[in-house]
């Protein structure tokens with residue numbers, strides 16, 4: 639077994655030693671440091687449970703994975719990818735943060751940000767569609783988060799409303815990095831964004847290529863189906879699908895036999911013209927021709943958004 643424990647967080651405990659001196663000890667958190675509550679959800683290989691840190695009373699979601707099941711189903715690689723990507727993406731409000739990892743004989747535990755608002759898909763289903771203001775708000779938070787992960791050298795590869803969770807203040811937290819691709823040579827956080835080209839997969843250096851087929855049929859980009867390569871622009875295809883879905887109430891493309899996916903987007907009457915223009919510039923077959931993040935931010939649809947940390951201090955609009 640190769641369950642790596644790099645990057646695991648520890649807590650500092652103040653103790654008084656035999657001489658009466660206060661000493662700080664680094665203590666690795668474990669199962670006994672949490673009290674476990676209701677089940678929040680179940681995945682194919684995991685159960686997510688509400689938990690509180692017994693010491694600080696801070697609330698978390700703990701993802702519990704059964705080791706035997708994961709080994710049997712050959713998912714060890716994906717569990718490690720999830721952990722490695724989350725450990726690389728720890729300082730942005732739009733990512734579900736991984737605080738601690740530990741294990742016991744049976745299970746692996748990921749201590750994560752609690753997302754009380756559930757999945758964006760569930761909220762959308764309750765509302766049936768979002769208005770432009772809500773779509774702009776959630777779209778902007780998702781895009782800012784994609785921008786952050788791309789700058790850190792991570793392609794998500796499975797962006798969809800089920801993988802966008804919402805916290806207690808209905809702010810976005812992107813999750814499910816099990817199928818993400820970590821690129822070599824990540825860009826430094828302080829590096830200028832304007833120099834990042836929207837590369838066609840043929841221009842992407844070998845180590846930046848993500849060559850295994852992963853994702854969800856409705857949101858999968860054409861380049862992934864044709865040459866099995868994902869690049870950063872593949873996440874922007876999925877972003878275009880999400881913007882469409884928030885406004886229309888359903889994704890632009892139907893799943894089914896993937897080879898029969900026709901890349902024709904139908905906009906119903908009433909679909910806002912400015913949003914349609916944005917979606918049409920994102921759902922472009924050639925990834926090199928797709929709108930780049932900086933241009934999406936400057937698109938008229940996002941007029942009025944102040945990009946950066948300020949947008950995470952904004953109150954979420956009332957859903958309508």
Ligand code: ATP
Pocket residue numbers: 678679680681682683684685686699701734750751752753754756757803813814
């Ligand atoms: P699968 O592995 O089958 O693709 P999944 O990725 O949804 O499923 P999990 O990540 O284990 O599997 O999530 C299971 C459920 O728990 C999901 O429905 C999700 O909404 C919920 N959940 C996951 N993470 C959190 C969290 N941080 N806070 C609150 N609920 C969560």
